[in-house]
Amino acid sequence: MSFIAMNRFRILPGKEETFETIWKSRESRLKELKGFREFRLLKGPEGEGHTLYSSHVVWDSREDFEAWTKSEQFRDAHKNAGNSGTKDVMAGPPQFEGFETVLHES
Structure with missing residues (x-):
């Protein structure tokens, strides 16, 4: 049905x-890839010593997501990870979560 990749x-x-500025000013090449549907950066609640954010990418399938992780676009998007200023704003590394859609209503 679809696959949602979240960090x-x-x-x-x-x-x-x-x-937020780092994300807004980045060069996204997601639209170049087969199976990409949508990207969202979500701002969540404040916790103890941090504010929670989540990147949320919807793909047609897990296979499309996995192809992204092996692509030139993925390497370009992540080549400066840790050097782009995010290291100084984050309280630890991002946590990846992947989800297969089992029910969708719209």
Whole structure:
């Protein structure tokens, strides 16, 4: 049906705007890939010492997502990970979660 790839980010207090700017100014090449449907960056609640964010990417299938992780576009998007300023705004590494859709209503 579809596959949703999510990364959770714990962002240090006062660094939320910097984190959002990094995402807004990045060069996304997701639209170049087969099976890409939609990307969202979600801002969640404040926790102890952080604000929770999640990147949320919808793919047609797990196979399309896995093809993305092996693509030139993926390597380009992640080549400066840790150097792009995100390391100084995050309270630890991102946490990946992948989900297969079992029910969808619209």
